[in-house]
Amino acid sequence: MxxxxxxxxxxxxxxxxxxxxxxxxxxxxxxxxxxxxxxxxxxxxxxxxxxxxxxxxxxxxxxxxxxxxxxxxxxxxxxxxxxxxxxxxxxxxxxxxxxxxxxxxxxxxxxxxxxxxxxxxxxxxxxxxxxxxxxxxxxxxxxxxxxxxxxxxxxxxxxxxxxxxxxxxxxxxxxxxxxxxxxxxxxxxxxxxxxxxxxxxxRGMLKDEFTITGPTIDLHSGHYGGPGLNPLRELSKIVASFYDEETGKVAVEGFYDGVHEVPESQLRQWENCGFDEAEYLGGVGYTKAHGEKGYSALEQQWARPTLEVNGLWGGYNGAGSKTVIPSKAHCKITCRLVGDMDPATLRSNIRKHVEDRLSVDAKVTWDNDLDGARxxxxxxxxxxxxxxxxxxxxxxxxxxxxxxxxxxxxxxxxxxxxxxxxxxxxxxxxxxxxxxxxxxxxxxxxxxxxxxxxxxxxxxxxxx
Amino acid sequence: MxxxxxxxxxxxxxxxxxxxxxxxxxxxxxxxxxxxxxxxxxxxxxxxxxxxxxxxxxxxxxxxxxxxxxxxxxxxxxxxxxxxxxxxxxxxxxxxxxxxxxxxxxxxxxxxxxxxxxxxxxxxxxxxxxxxxxxxxxxxxxxxxxxxxxxxxxxxxxxxxxxxxxxxxxxxxxxxxxxxxxxxxxxxxxxxxxxxxxxxxxRGMLKDEFTITGPTIDLHSGHYGGPGLNPLRELSKIVASFYDEETGKVAVEGFYDGVHEVPESQLRQWENCGFDEAEYLGGVGYTKAHGEKGYSALEQQWARPTLEVNGLWGGYNGAGSKTVIPSKAHCKITCRLVGDMDPATLRSNIRKHVEDRLSVDAKVTWDNDLDGARxxxxxxxxxxxxxxxxxxxxxxxxxxxxxxxxxxxxxxxxxxxxxxxxxxxxxxxxxxxxxxxxxxxxxxxxxxxxxxxxxxxxxxxxxx
The missing domain is CATH 3.40.630.10 (Zn peptidases)
Structure with missing residues (x-):
């Protein structure tokens, strides 16, 4: 034919x-x-x-x-x-x-x-x-x-x-x-x-979601501002702790277990594959690649794992201001996996990272309905x-x-x-x-x- | 009568x-x-x-x-x-x-x-x-x-x-x-x-609100996870930087300008004023006062200044997950002022703190309609x-x-x-x-x- x-x-x-x-x-x-x-x-x-x-x-x-x-x-x-x-x-x-x-x-x-x-x-x-x-x-x-x-x-x-x-x-x-x-x-x-x-x-995928609870009810920030633990501050502290700002790496213990470096031969092939880094980054407003230092944008995208915050919310988000210390703060994350990273192991490493860093009087709960794939x-x-x-x-x-x-x-x-x-x-x-x-x-x-x-x-x- | x-x-x-x-x-x-x-x-x-x-x-x-x-x-x-x-x-x-x-x-x-x-x-x-x-x-x-x-x-x-x-x-x-x-x-x-x-x-009051913009549009976290700067991570880093976890103090430069220590005589009077610290904290689920170390819950509430996050949001917050790197992240804050703290000076100190810590490719915009009072x-x-x-x-x-x-x-x-x-x-x-x-x-x-x-x-x- x-x-x-x-x-x-x-x-x-x-x-x-x-x-x-x-x-x-x-x-x-x-x-x-x-x-x-x-x-x-x-x-x-x-x-x-x-x-x-x-x-x-x-x-x-x-x-x-x-x-x-x-x-x-x-x-x-x-x-x-x-x-x-x-x-x-x-x-x-x-x-x-x-x-x-x-x-x-x-x-x-x-x-x-x-x-x-x-x-x-x-x-x-x-x-x-x-x-x-x-x-x-x-x-x-x-x-x-x-x-x-x-x-x-x-x-x-x-x-x-x-x-x-x-x-x-x-x-x-x-x-x-x-x-x-x-x-x-x-x-x-x-x-x-x-x-x-x-x-x-x-790349593989791991999804997770957690909620940090501070006080049992929303509080007035005049009455409790100072002594009161604020779950939004707690959540920010924990999200910030996910990353090493110096190296651009994820700072969760064991995160890179199963990650392999890309062989030189493959790197050279990728360098010649026609990927336009300037358009890829500049087209969405970036002047540089923001991932792990020492890796190109292409490697960061294709061959390196990530821990990304996809949603984060708590407290008041309407017009004007509300002097509230909210009871709860929420965070949705996904990881991209490479090499032999195991989603189940990674999930427990991330959860341990969060739980180890919680202040006294802060509690965390997890969504257990989210999946993962290698x-x-x-x-x-x-x-x-x-x-x-x-x-x-x-x-x-x-x-x-x-x-x-x-x-x-x-x-x-x-x-x-x-x-x-x-x-x-x-x-x-x-x-x-x-x-x-x-x-x-x-x-x-x-x-x-x-x-x-x-x-x-x-x-x-x-x-x- | x-x-x-x-x-x-x-x-x-x-x-x-x-x-x-x-x-x-x-x-x-x-x-x-x-x-x-x-x-x-x-x-x-x-x-x-x-x-x-x-x-x-x-x-x-x-x-x-x-x-x-x-x-x-x-x-x-x-x-x-x-x-x-x-x-x-x-x-x-x-x-x-x-x-x-x-x-x-x-x-x-x-x-x-x-x-x-x-x-x-x-x-x-x-x-x-x-x-x-x-x-x-x-x-x-x-x-x-x-x-x-x-x-x-x-x-x-x-x-x-x-x-x-x-x-x-x-x-x-x-x-x-x-x-x-x-x-x-x-x-x-x-x-x-x-x-x-x-x-x-x-206490006095200062209100402010800011938005951090990363990429010009919402991005797919598969295509940009790694190289892409995420404004939710940026916001978490900045909120976390507001505080010194060791001392419990606000880490914004000049924040305590105009704050005076409470005279001993007044402290003694407050200690005897009938404030029930256990009920105040325990009634909302706290086991201790979380503010500046070295100050009682009462002092933290009445005589110490705060920088409180009242709302924080960005990305996806519906059911399930969405693999997004959002373009924008938002934050509402209020400060409680004591002593001779000046709202206008404080506002510019806080804004400088945020702007000094922004990563390349992150931009911040401020709501200029929010007030302050001594x-x-x-x-x-x-x-x-x-x-x-x-x-x-x-x-x-x-x-x-x-x-x-x-x-x-x-x-x-x-x-x-x-x-x-x-x-x-x-x-x-x-x-x-x-x-x-x-x-x-x-x-x-x-x-x-x-x-x-x-x-x-x-x-x-x-x-x-």
Missing amino acids: SLTPVLEKIDTDLDAAMERLMTFLRIPSISTDPAYKAEVDSAADWLVADLQSIGIPAEKRPTTGHPMVTGQIGTDLPDGTPHVLFYGHYDVQPVDPLDLWDTPPFEPQIQDTPNGKVIRGRGASDDKGQLMTFVEACRAWAAVHGSLPCRITFFFEGEEESGSPSLVPFLKDHADELKADLALVCDTSMVSRGVPSISSQL AFTMNVERPEFEKARSALSDEWEREAVFAGMGGSIPVVGYFKTILDLDSMLVGFANEDDAIHSPNEKYDVKSFHKGIRSWARILDALSSK | SLTPVLEKIDTDLDAAMERLMTFLRIPSISTDPAYKAEVDSAADWLVADLQSIGIPAEKRPTTGHPMVTGQIGTDLPDGTPHVLFYGHYDVQPVDPLDLWDTPPFEPQIQDTPNGKVIRGRGASDDKGQLMTFVEACRAWAAVHGSLPCRITFFFEGEEESGSPSLVPFLKDHADELKADLALVCDTSMVSRGVPSISSQL AFTMNVERPEFEKARSALSDEWEREAVFAGMGGSIPVVGYFKTILDLDSMLVGFANEDDAIHSPNEKYDVKSFHKGIRSWARILDALSSK
Whole structure:
């Protein structure tokens, strides 16, 4: 089957593909907020119908949370045809703070920018736009040739932005159905604008949350200011103690257990991967990298662990002032893990750090419902990786790179441990896509060339 | 005019007085929230009508904010009759967090507690219940004798809980009308349950608020965790740096300029004033005083300055987790001032402390609409103070004390500077009244004996 007419079909069909994506983006499928349960369900229905329109017998599969969408095509292809599983997620992040959006998050728009046209709206990049690059590539193959070059299992979840509570049970219950040769995932970025990238490693994740209680009730700061222990001061002291300001390192004992230095050879490869440090930092207002001293921004992002405060609150936050010593102060943290760091050990080290530093009369309580996942390294020695790298290089007219990644995609670990399935991560997002932020967007170039990239990768994987 | 029948009238009229207070408490006169503007106005109307029912020609006086209530009685009394100005405020604090109230804040109730009956509801203590002790004392005098023993100017404001923006202009515009021999204020606590107290000094107040900005937009902690400066970490570092953990002192340079040590003689007097440190600390869950080392809880509260964080927030505070490095972190602070500390100098010292410690790429902005007031010491050598102390001792059957106070009542400073008027602060609140907090209450004993106390004080002031 020839690739050329498939690429031509993708080019002529681009406007229609954009329209389909815009329709998908109009569904506010915020998975973390129960108020949007029906909309998440609608997004699953839309995806099922769209896959069916290509000739893929897709289904919505119930879970105790939001549904999965699955489908399989190419079961009639000859023995020996490669079998890939494509994973994506159709749910999106919440949109707050809404007042920072320049256009309504669920009324997607095509806009001109200095870097070309973009599709603006929640989910445009993460992950509706990205997952549709693969679906549109399949549509073009099916339209031109009546079939696909590979056997493909589609697997979409609606809980990626809310901790994926149904994922592991579903994988375990349907392991036989989901087995394939290789998983393809489109939920990552390019290392720099225009540099096609295959992610070779992911950081792991640990989430935790704690509350410090000082007095049993909120107090008047006139009556108790001085003698009274203030949990906001206590929390600040503890958060500050997480870090060594001299070295930029995390000061929790045992934090770096299992962290390995990046080999010189890999460092040199990264240095030449096209990462634009000045744009990466300057684009969001930084003049330098603020992490561990002695490591480049790239290493800090891809190969070093973090302890990050994601939320911190207590006391009065309305207009004017309130002379209160609050009873409670709250803190949400996440860590990014690398190498062999163990989430459970890390959690107990962090909790011990906090508990050891509490003043008399301060108490701490922990949220015990938050999960963790180890870091993960891809098996880039598999032949499919070189085939994909070559296909990407052809499409983007520059050498594709194996790059690290700062983010965490726990599903990749579950594919390995539950399905014994390696993953290949190819994504077309840019650092300025503002995912998880107001004014999220996806470059039209990413969308268009992303579709073409997947068409080429499917072709390359099917070749001997 | 005899005091005895006045006290008897107060006793027999107590239930009716409680009913009047409950009606007053049902008006949600939250001054800081514009949504309650009409209710604040209603509270002023209620107060005018109540004063008129005693025969006091009271009026509601417009300002650019909430109205003042004024009235004068006794202008026909002989020359040489003492003339007092009574001050109180009819506005109340907001009620959040509402879910911590056991009963609706504006549906006041009489409840039994281990310390006797209490009136539960927002404003029961601060300041509706306290101001009504004086009004009810006047009602009893007028009912029994047809007149009052002193000439009295009533002066009530409705903006005390929202920074009193109209107070200074009103005092300046009506200085002649408001002149008197001495101001009486009922907005303070007893040093300990059952110990009648005249406040001899007040701490001053400085309010400030700042926002630290890191990245220009909220960032994904996978993409920027490591290299990215997090304003929540920055804020924690700066708040922690406000304090010297070894000494418990505030570590801002120049913070203690103008602070004087309390003379030994006064310390000894305070030690014997009946302050119950164990109840004060233990009642809210503290086992020790957490302020400056080497100072008692009483000194820390009354005679030492503080820098207190009243609110701190940034990032995500909803359910679950959000992997965000927020763009901004916010902090509200207030200081309590003593001695000759100058609010303006202190403000610039604190701002310099913050600005000197900011990391590269972190910016700070300040709220410039927040005020400050110096500490204030009462003129306890005036003969009225001894007369009042004696009257209070008679009523409470134990020696009344001159006590310090941790709170701030800026009006006392304005009375002095604008009207050249000394103030005497007598209040009947208890430390466990939960003012500014959920479940505010006022002891029925405070209300009843408070009314009787004012009846006695008016009698004492009018005697030669």
